[in-house]
Amino acid sequence: MYIILLGAPGAGKGTQAARVVQELKLVHIASGDLFRQALEQGTELAVQARSYMEKGMLLPDEITIRMVLERISAPDCRSGVVFDGFPRNLAQAEALDKALTEQGKALDKVVYIKVSEKELLRRLSGRWICRQCQAPYHSVNSPPRVWGKCDRCGGDLYQRPDDTVETVKKRLGVYFTETAPLIDYYTRAGKLLEIDGEGSVDEVGRRMLKSLRRELVRQGER
Numbered sequence: 001m002y003i004i005l006l007g008a009p010g011a012g013k014g015t016q017a018a019r020v021v022q023e024l025k026l027v028h029i030a031s032g033d034l035f036r037q038a039l040e041q042g043t044e045l046a047v048q049a050r051s052y053m054e055k056g057m058l059l060p061d062e063i064t065i066r067m068v069l070e071r072i073s074a075p076d077c078r079s080g081v082v083f084d085g086f087p088r089n090l091a092q093a094e095a096l097d098k099a100l101t102e103q104g105k106a107l108d109k110v111v112y113i114k115v116s117e118k119e120l121l122r123r124l125s126g127r128w129i130c131r132q133c134q135a136p137y138h139s140v141n142s143p144p145r146v147w148g149k150c151d152r153c154g155g156d157l158y159q160r161p162d163d164t165v166e167t168v169k170k171r172l173g174v175y176f177t178e179t180a181p182l183i184d185y186y187t188r189a190g191k192l193l194e195i196d197g198e199g200s201v202d203e204v205g206r207r208m209l210k211s212l213r214r215e216l217v218r219q220g221e222r
């Protein structure tokens, strides 16, 4: 099963991906996490990735597509994947379609998590992430039990350097020009499932899993 979580930065893709992965026994692939891992490990990719990420810009498609396609060819991805943050433009969407078709596979559903711009800005400015397991927190909405420490693994929490107001605005701009057209692309392909992404993490999670399960059953009956 191949599912994409589509939405602006701050829509809750990472948070909700963790639920979908657990419920449907899939592998979570977040392109942003793959790039951040490269930064931590100081790989060759890190040098290029850093300058783009600091500016809130997308990395070149060639690099991104190669990295994600390599990741999905690993044995643990055989039973299926939840993509988060990929694809982020038309070229990446087409490359993913092509790669899946070549393997006799196809996307099952694209869940579009819709959140207003005002709410996105509010969420991103209070976001804290675990350095170790990437679990997301929010200083107001979902604070950790012990300030600065991850509830799940005890790792240190940090604010992403690209979550500053200026970079957030830039990232949202990139989303609206480059990524938002994918809503149309996947609607035309009959794959889009729109979910209201406002409300508590639990509310959105329940709403999403309910619709997703219903859609997958309906699709299976066709």
Ligand code: AMP
Pocket (backbone or CB within 6 Å): 009, 031, 032, 033, 035, 052, 053, 054, 056, 057, 058, 059, 060, 064, 084, 085, 086, 087, 088, 092, 162, 171
């Ligand atoms: P994210 O964690 O998804 O918000 O991604 C953080 C940053 O990583 C983005 O602002 C981009 O610089 C880079 N990035 C992540 N995913 C992609 C992608 N699919 N295409 C290009 N750049 C990406």
